[in-house]
Amino acid sequence: MSDLLSVRDLRVDYETPAGPARAVNGVSFDLARGEFLAIVGESGCGKSTMLFAIAQLLAYPASQVGGTVIFDGVDLTTLTPEELRRHRWRDFSVVMQSAMNALNPTMSIGAQLADVCRAHTDWDDAHIAQRCAEVLAMVSIDPAHLKSYPFQLSGGMRQRAMIAMALLLEPKLVIMDEPTSALDVVAQRSLMRQVQTLREQLGFSVLFVTHDMSVVSHFSDRLAVMYAGEVMELGSTRAVFDSPQHPYSHGLMDAFPSLLGAPRALTGIAGNPPSLVNPPEGCLFAPRCTQVMDDCRTLHPELIDDDGRSVRCHLIHPVVRR
Amino acid sequence: MKALVVIARALRRAGAFLRRDKKAAAGSIILFILLVIAIFPTWFTPYDPTAETFTPGVGLSWSHLLGTTSFGQDVFSQLIAGTRQSVFIALIVGFFSTVISVIVGVSAAYIGGWLDDLLSMLTDVVLVIPTFPLIIVITAYLKNASFWLMVGVLVFTGWSYGARQLRVQALSLRNRDYLLAAKARGESSWYVIVVELLPPMTSLIVANFLGAALYAVLAASGLQFVGLGNINTESWGTMLYWAQNNEALATGLPLWALAPGIAIAVLGSALALLNYAFDEVANPALRPVTRRRAKVAA
Amino acid sequence: MTESILSVAGLSRFFRVGGFRSRGILHATDEVTFEVGAGEIVALVGESGSGKSTIARVLAGLYPPSAGSITFEGQPIGRRSSRRVRGRMPMVFQDPFGSINPVLRVGHSLERSLKLHRSDLNASARHEEAISLVERVGLTPGAEVLRRFPHELSGGQRQRLGFAQALASRPSLILADEPVSMLDVSIRIGLLNVMKDLRDREGVSLLYITHDLASARYVADRMIVLYAGRIVEEGLTEEVISSPQHPYTRLLMSTAPDPRLPLSDDASVTDLGEPPKVINPGPGCRFAPRCPLAMDQCRASTPAPVSLSPTQRVACYAVTA
Numbered sequence: 001m002s003d004l005l006s007v008r009d010l011r012v013d014y015e016t017p018a019g020p021a022r023a024v025n026g027v028s029f030d031l032a033r034g035e036f037l038a039i040v041g042e043s044g045c046g047k048s049t050m051l052f053a054i055a056q057l058l059a060y061p062a063s064q065v066g067g068t069v070i071f072d073g074v075d076l077t078t079l080t081p082e083e084l085r086r087h088r089w090r091d092f093s094v095v096m097q098s099a100m101n102a103l104n105p106t107m108s109i110g111a112q113l114a115d116v117c118r119a120h121t122d123w124d125d126a127h128i129a130q131r132c133a134e135v136l137a138m139v140s141i142d143p144a145h146l147k148s149y150p151f152q153l154s155g156g157m158r159q160r161a162m163i164a165m166a167l168l169l170e171p172k173l174v175i176m177d178e179p180t181s182a183l184d185v186v187a188q189r190s191l192m193r194q195v196q197t198l199r200e201q202l203g204f205s206v207l208f209v210t211h212d213m214s215v216v217s218h219f220s221d222r223l224a225v226m227y228a229g230e231v232m233e234l235g236s237t238r239a240v241f242d243s244p245q246h247p248y249s250h251g252l253m254d255a256f257p258s259l260l261g262a263p264r265a266l267t268g269i270a271g272n273p274p275s276l277v278n279p280p281e282g283c284l285f286a287p288r289c290t291q292v293m294d295d296c297r298t299l300h301p302e303l304i305d306d307d308g309r310s311v312r313c314h315l316i317h318p319v320v321r322r
Numbered sequence: 323m324k325a326l327v328v329i330a331r332a333l334r335r336a337g338a339f340l341r342r343d344k345k346a347a348a349g350s351i352i353l354f355i356l357l358v359i360a361i362f363p364t365w366f367t368p369y370d371p372t373a374e375t376f377t378p379g380v381g382l383s384w385s386h387l388l389g390t391t392s393f394g395q396d397v398f399s400q401l402i403a404g405t406r407q408s409v410f411i412a413l414i415v416g417f418f419s420t421v422i423s424v425i426v427g428v429s430a431a432y433i434g435g436w437l438d439d440l441l442s443m444l445t446d447v448v449l450v451i452p453t454f455p456l457i458i459v460i461t462a463y464l465k466n467a468s469f470w471l472m473v474g475v476l477v478f479t480g481w482s483y484g485a486r487q488l489r490v491q492a493l494s495l496r497n498r499d500y501l502l503a504a505k506a507r508g509e510s511s512w513y514v515i516v517v518e519l520l521p522p523m524t525s526l527i528v529a530n531f532l533g534a535a536l537y538a539v540l541a542a543s544g545l546q547f548v549g550l551g552n553i554n555t556e557s558w559g560t561m562l563y564w565a566q567n568n569e570a571l572a573t574g575l576p577l578w579a580l581a582p583g584i585a586i587a588v589l590g591s592a593l594a595l596l597n598y599a600f601d602e603v604a605n606p607a608l609r610p611v612t613r614r615r616a617k618v619a620a
Numbered sequence: 621m622t623e624s625i626l627s628v629a630g631l632s633r634f635f636r637v638g639g640f641r642s643r644g645i646l647h648a649t650d651e652v653t654f655e656v657g658a659g660e661i662v663a664l665v666g667e668s669g670s671g672k673s674t675i676a677r678v679l680a681g682l683y684p685p686s687a688g689s690i691t692f693e694g695q696p697i698g699r700r701s702s703r704r705v706r707g708r709m710p711m712v713f714q715d716p717f718g719s720i721n722p723v724l725r726v727g728h729s730l731e732r733s734l735k736l737h738r739s740d741l742n743a744s745a746r747h748e749e750a751i752s753l754v755e756r757v758g759l760t761p762g763a764e765v766l767r768r769f770p771h772e773l774s775g776g777q778r779q780r781l782g783f784a785q786a787l788a789s790r791p792s793l794i795l796a797d798e799p800v801s802m803l804d805v806s807i808r809i810g811l812l813n814v815m816k817d818l819r820d821r822e823g824v825s826l827l828y829i830t831h832d833l834a835s836a837r838y839v840a841d842r843m844i845v846l847y848a849g850r851i852v853e854e855g856l857t858e859e860v861i862s863s864p865q866h867p868y869t870r871l872l873m874s875t876a877p878d879p880r881l882p883l884s885d886d887a888s889v890t891d892l893g894e895p896p897k898v899i900n901p902g903p904g905c906r907f908a909p910r911c912p913l914a915m916d917q918c919r920a921s922t923p924a925p926v927s928l929s930p931t932q933r934v935a936c937y938a939v940t941a
Binding site for chain 3: 042043140154155156157183184185186187188189190191193211212213214215217218241251252253255256257258259260261263265266267268269270272
């Protein structure tokens with residue numbers, strides 16, 4: 001079966017007074033049907049921008065300047081807005097970061113869910129009402145809350161309502177942009193479990209963006225680590241966690257204090273992310289890398305795949321000189 | 323010495339800002355010219371504006387650039403002389419109005435509680451009073467209002483709108499952590515208001531000033547037009563009054579009426595242009611969007 | 621037991637909420653009692669609604685307490701804490717982007733602090749001290765950093781500045797209200813190490829307020845766990861981490877995201893993480909509605925903290941029975 005989503009060489013620029021900033025620099029990956037891919041990176045690495053580019057939601061000053069996004073055989077970047085609309089929500093939906101901002105505070109939950117149904121289907125009112133109650137039950141919210149307003153629900157409930165909204169039309173792909181960042185630990189865990197259960201029931205793929213990789217560590221199939229607009233490492237979650245290859249991934253894993261084992265001193269990663277308007281020559285991580293070599297400063301490394309594990313690093317895949 | 327450095331820096335920043343924004347540049351140039359005329363009218367008046375010695379009813383001509391009135395006065399000289407009152411009233415009313423708005427708005431927001439309730443109620447009451455009828459009533463009662471009286475009336479009716487705006491902005495800034503941080507390190511309330519709270523509000527305060535000045539120009543001219551100003555002083559509004567009373571338009575002396583009207587419009591536009599420019603400074607979302615079609619590579 | 625710097629007894633802070641019809645009392649913090657000694661880092665751990673930020677703000681003098689007493693360096697603190705106390709117990713805020721005035725240079729607030737609290741220094745000595753302060757928290761070159769505007773510094777740099785600011789008044793205790801929560805993960809460690817440095821090199825105590833157990837474990841000597849405005853557990857860090865007593869602490873431990881911890885069948889299968897009821901709470905234990913060990917007694921009255929050992933206390937009928 002072919003992949004559900006194929007992103008090839010995606011490039012996104014942001015207009016700034018100092019010139020265009022390359023927020024996403026040639027990202028490529030595939031997402032299989034039913035797969036959960038987590039994209040992990042710190043602030044400014046371009047992960048949210050990339051997500052919006054895939055969902056065709058970019059707005060000025062960001063614009064896609066290169067690459068293709070092939071969803072189920074169709075290149076989304078070539079569609080007209082009208083054609084795109086037919087795919088939205090039926091085939092892929094988006095769960096935003098802060099439900100508080102994404103939900104209309106002046107409309108009841110039920111009204112907003114019904115709104116989505118009416119925009120994308122021609123169901124009658126009875127069917128809509130039934131479906132809305134169904135999705136709320138799926139995310140453990142009492143359907144009586146169809147009449148509630150967002151401010152009457154807790155943060156965790158609002159986020160689950162967003163997920164319910166995303167599942168209304170049983171899409172093949174749900175894109176999630178840091179849906180757990182505003183939640184407390186217990187609510188976070190509960191939400192992730194919920195997503196997992198729903199995936200088992202409905203079989204959709206998930207593209208999940210977060211800055212906190214420990215949130216997805218038990219739930220994602222594969223993990224991509226992004227830095228300065230590029231994918232630095234990509235592989236199965238367990239493999240990347242247990243033996244990170246790229247120095248940045250390694251530094252990131254190491255920067256999490258743990259509750260297990262003996263307490264030990266940690267150092268984090270020194271320095272700051274590079275300017276996206278004037279990126280350095282060669283590897284974008286070189287200025288901060290503890291294992292930097294000469295090649296790193298002059299030659300930009302490619303993302304090279306090795307049996308399902310891709311790394312963008314001269315250390316792992318040295319430059320071949322003849 | 324330090325003050326000079328600060329002023330020099332502020333002027334340099336202002337210069338850079340004006341170069342960047344055409345609207346601000348246009349507005350400031352016009353305002354600057356009008357200010358010069360207002361302060362030194364005698365540099366520009368070819369004749370004594372009150373002298374009624376010229377041939378009445380003359381139209382556009384070399385000796386009388388804008389013609390003469392039906393009393394034989396030179397319109398151009400009158401226009402120049404009248405600049406002072408109009409520009410000064412704009413700036414003075416703008417200033418006092420803004421000072422009161424800032425004091426009322428910021429105190430209400432920062433101190434809160436019963437003071438906020440009291441000041442807000444006061445602001446709302448003054449805001450709701452229909453200003454023009456009120457101005458007319460007051461000035462009619464006081465007959466031939468002097469310059470300062472008119473300033474007083476306009477300030478009284480003009481401060482409330484700004485107070486409301488500034489209160490809202492101060493409220494939104496009030497709970498910023500940096501104000502709490504200032505309090506937490508032991509600063510007095512005065513210090514917090516003046517040094518930490520007001521500076522980020524500068525754009526809005528300046529915008530308020532310009533808005534109040536604009537309001538003052540139009541209101542003052544309006545008052546003088548209906549004869550409630552001191553009709554014996556030189557100002558654009560009184561020129562309109564006299565022109566209207568002598569049916570300038572009907573008797574073939576349109577410039578007598580048009581010139582002051584256009585002058586008022588020019589001053590108003592200068593203030594409005596500067597106001598737009600400051601709006602954009604305060605709210606980046608209003609800046610003009612330069613869209614460039616990005617080419618999607620194959 | 622080391623000399624006590626801060627002693628909080630029965631501290632409560634209530635807020636009136638609701639309009640004219642639905643009057644309610646929000647128990648932001650309720651009868652909280654704890655101590656912080658010299659040269660130690662104590663972590664106040666809790667989620668939203670636990671009252672940890674309220675405690676910090678009351679201690680920082682931003683709100684007066686509704687009940688209870690605060691004793692600092694042996695002296696009780698009245699309703700309005702003095703400037704001297706503000707200098708000895710400064711606060712570091714959570715938001716690196718909101719806690720510094722954006723229109724003033726970075727050195728400004730630092731020099732103000734020095735002016736207010738170090739009257740022994742003249743203007744040039746103040747400047748020298750300001751440079752030394754920023755360099756002690758890892759921002760170099762100090763003189764250049766002081767001249768910058770906040771937007772020219774990164775989030776991590778701004779938080780370091782927050783600590784430099786706190787150090788300016790030669791404090792004995794720094795209140796750190798979630799200082800790393802809004803920073804990127806790879807930057808957090810740097811700040812946590814600064815905090816450890818402050819304790820080890822400068823002998824400053826810290827009250828570290830956080831929702832993240834793992835970072836609390838990394839820096840703190842002792843931990844206090846809060847739920848719905850009350851203390852539920854207290855002990856040495858390693859004690860609490862290795863053998864949590866209170867059911868809520870156990871819940872936090874099992875749901876804390878840690879890739880090295882295997883995903884067990886934890887309570888989040890049924891517990892949705894709903895926040896506790898702090899407005900007009902009933903008489904019973906506030907964790908009872910979610911507690912797997914809840915008994916009748918738990919719903920009837922609120923358990924007070926009971927000492928299990930010289931260092932460990934728990935507020936739970938099921939444990940102390």
